[in-house]
Amino acid sequence: xxxxxxxxxxxxLLAAAAAMSLRNLVHCALSLVVALAGLAAIYxxxxxQFVGFAQILVYVGAVAILIVFAILLTRSGETxxxxxxxxxxxxxxxVSAAVFTTLGWAVLHSxxxxxxxPPAPEATVKNIGDTLMTRYVLPLEVIxxxxxxxxxxxxxxxxxxEKPETRIRSGGSKMEKPTTPxxxxxxxxxxxxxx
Amino acid sequence: MTPLxxxxxxxxxxxxxxxAGAVTRRNAILALVGIELMLNAANLNFxxxxxxxxxxxxxxxxxxxxxxxxxxxxxxAVGLALIIAIYRHYKTANLDEIRNLKG
Numbered sequence: 001x002x003x004x005x006x007x008x009x010x011x012x013l014l015a016a017a018a019a020m021s022l023r024n025l026v027h028c029a030l031s032l033v034v035a036l037a038g039l040a041a042i043y044x045x046x047x048x049q050f051v052g053f054a055q056i057l058v059y060v061g062a063v064a065i066l067i068v069f070a071i072l073l074t075r076s077g078e079t080x081x082x083x084x085x086x087x088x089x090x091x092x093x094x095v096s097a098a099v100f101t102t103l104g105w106a107v108l109h110s111x112x113x114x115x116x117x118p119p120a121p122e123a124t125v126k127n128i129g130d131t132l133m134t135r136y137v138l139p140l141e142v143i144x145x146x147x148x149x150x151x152x153x154x155x156x157x158x159x160x161x162e163k164p165e166t167r168i169r170s171g172g173s174k175m176e177k178p179t180t181p182x183x184x185x186x187x188x189x190x191x192x193x194x195x
Numbered sequence: 196m197t198p199l200x201x202x203x204x205x206x207x208x209x210x211x212x213x214x215a216g217a218v219t220r221r222n223a224i225l226a227l228v229g230i231e232l233m234l235n236a237a238n239l240n241f242x243x244x245x246x247x248x249x250x251x252x253x254x255x256x257x258x259x260x261x262x263x264x265x266x267x268x269x270x271x272a273v274g275l276a277l278i279i280a281i282y283r284h285y286k287t288a289n290l291d292e293i294r295n296l297k298g
Contacts (some may be wrong), residue, residue: 001196001197001198001201002198005198005201006201008210009201009205012205013205013208013209013211013212013259016209016212016232017212018221019216019228020212020213020215020216020225020228020229020232021216025222025225026245026255028225028228029228032228032231032232035232035235036199038209038234039209039235039236039238039239041207042202042239042242043239043242046202046242046243046246047246047259048242048245048246049255050212050257050261051238051242051257051260051264054261054264055264058264058265058267059207059231059258059264059267061233062268063231063267063271063289066271066272067206067224067227067228067271067275069275070224070275070278070279071224071276072290073279073282074224074278074282075277076222076224076288080296083221084220084222085219085220085221085244086218086219086220086221086291087288087291088219089218089219092215092218092219093215093219094213095214096212096215097211097220099207099211099214100207100208100210100279101212102213102249103207103211104207104208106203107200107203107204107207108196108200108204113197113200114197114199114248114249115197115275116197117197117198117199117246118247118249120246121245121246121251121252122252123254123257125249127254128254128258131254132258132261136258137249139258139262140254143262143266146265146269147265147268147269150269150270150272150273151269151272153273153276154272154273154275154276155276157273157276157279158275158276158279158280164253166220173208184223188285194210
């Protein structure tokens with residue numbers, strides 16, 4: 001356990017705890033960015049360069065921006081007045097403490113973990129590319145299909161669904177009452193007559 | 196304590212923090228952030244076992260982490276789109292106030 005690993009791990013864990021405990025959601029998102037960058041530093045420290053840079057690109061670059069946009073669109077950027085934790089927060093904390101205790105006990109008392117570290121393995125980008133294109137080519141294609149389907153689905157879910165009568169071109173009637181935006185969570189034909 | 200045990204302990208603590216946040220926070224976005232932290236803890240476990248385990252030249256742990264990052268990105272996109280759609284319907288992102296299935 002080197003000193004750099006301890007420092008990076010401390011920063012990561014503190015930032016993660018801050019991301020889960022601060023009241024303002026924007027501060028939570030910024031702390032999450034610090035935690036994810038610290039995880040990327042841990043990956044680099046362990047010799048996984050490609051995964052470290054992919055972590056920075058995907059998480060710090062894309063997922064953090066998505067979360068900030070979601071905070072913006074749901075107007076939860078200001079600090080809430082009421083409590084930010086659910087009523088049963090003590091039980092949740094106890095459960096997670098029990099999970100950590102169990103995992104830590106298992107890690108510290110396991111006899112099947114290798115004791116000495118092997119020499120640093122060779123994981124260049126060329127090796128990773130070769131492996132991706134030969135042995136893992138089917139999972140790679142499946143992941144591509146999954147990403148395409150998930151992004152199209154995300155766009156369709158988040159898309160504002162217009163009611164059919166609002167498609168009529170309003171000929172200068174500025175006084176028209178704006179229709180409330182409906183989402184796809186509505187049942188398609190909610191006549192309400194039949195129970 | 197060996198470096199592998201250090202990595203695993205950090206990962207366990209990160210998982211516990213993410214679990215506590217996902218269970219206790221009321222805002223839906225924070226619950227999703229907690230899930231992301233738990234996924235990252237699992238990724239750290241894979242990297243640690245790849246680095247300190249036998250046969251690191253097979254690159255299995257690295258491949259799992261790369262695919263896991265891609266799936267986590269898709270999950271974040273779909274989850275945040277769901278949260279935005281729910282906010283548009285209920286005008287809130289508070290998980291305690293979203294009670295009924297049929298709006």
